[in-house]
Amino acid sequence: KNQVEQSPQSLIILEGKNCTLQCNYTVSPFSNLRWYKQDTGRGPVSLTIMTFSENTKSNGRYTATLDADTKQSSLHITASQLSDSASYICVVRDDILTGGGNKLTFGTGTQLKVEL
Amino acid sequence: DAGVIQSPRHEVTEMGQEVTLRCKPISGHNSLFWYRQTMMRGLELLIYFNNNVPIDDSGMPEDRFSAKMPNASFSTLKIQPSEPRDSAVYFCASRSVGDNSPLHFGNGTRLTVT
Numbered sequence: 001k002n003q004v005e006q007s008p009q010s011l012i013i014l015e016g017k018n019c020t021l022q023c024n025y026t027v028s029p030f031s032n033l034r035w036y037k038q039d040t041g042r043g044p045v046s047l048t049i050m051t052f053s054e055n056t057k058s059n060g061r062y063t064a065t066l067d068a069d070t071k072q073s074s075l076h077i078t079a080s081q082l083s084d085s086a087s088y089i090c091v092v093r094d095d096i097l098t099g100g101g102n103k104l105t106f107g108t109g110t111q112l113k114v115e116l
Numbered sequence: 117d118a119g120v121i122q123s124p125r126h127e128v129t130e131m132g133q134e135v136t137l138r139c140k141p142i143s144g145h146n147s148l149f150w151y152r153q154t155m156m157r158g159l160e161l162l163i164y165f166n167n168n169v170p171i172d173d174s175g176m177p178e179d180r181f182s183a184k185m186p187n188a189s190f191s192t193l194k195i196q197p198s199e200p201r202d203s204a205v206y207f208c209a210s211r212s213v214g215d216n217s218p219l220h221f222g223n224g225t226r227l228t229v230t
Contacts (some may be wrong), residue, residue: 046218
């Protein structure tokens with residue numbers, strides 16, 4: 001069964017500090033991996049996407065990495081701000097071209113809180 | 117663009133009542149998805165449509181759940197009769213054509229069944 005595991009489940013950091021969130025997956029065959037940010041009371045919003053051939057992608061202070069061999073991804077947040085407080089969800093898509101069925105597997109998210 | 121619009125934002129109802137959730141996708145998007153989110157299970161796909169046609173409804177938990185997409189700009193998710201275990205946040209999302217296109221989510225409907 002395809003799975004996406006995220007760690008830690010929750011994290012509290014001080015404003016200005018960096019942090020790294022982890023995502024391990026068993027989805028196969030793999031098509032792409034996307035990180036979403038979900039603010040409280042809102043729907044998730046896409047931050048980055050990486051395909052098999054990409055191993056890093058940045059979006060401002062957010063940098064995602066992908067190791068397709070070990071099936072691991074990380075999301076690094078630099079110089080955190082209060083507005084970074086949110087849930088971060090890792091989503092992996094299987095490979096439709098090999099009959100995977102176009103399915104998305106969601107992690108349960110990491111709840112990040114940034115404090116003064 | 118206003119994004120994906122869902123209504124109502126909050127719904128409180130008594131067990132046994134019918135609940136209808138509504139969604140207006142982003143204009144031009146050809147795929148529409150209904151998800152349910154709980155603390156325990158995260159986001160779960162209930163059903164998705166391509167070009168208004170239901171493609172995969174294997175995530176619909178029971179016959180009490182039904183979804184329709186009568187046209188490209190409107191979809192409903194209906195629960196009849198509702199039960200306390202249906203309490204969750206229900207999200208609608210839409211996506212344009214392309215394997216790498218992101219899902220665009222609405223802000224959800226928080227359903228509480230007492």
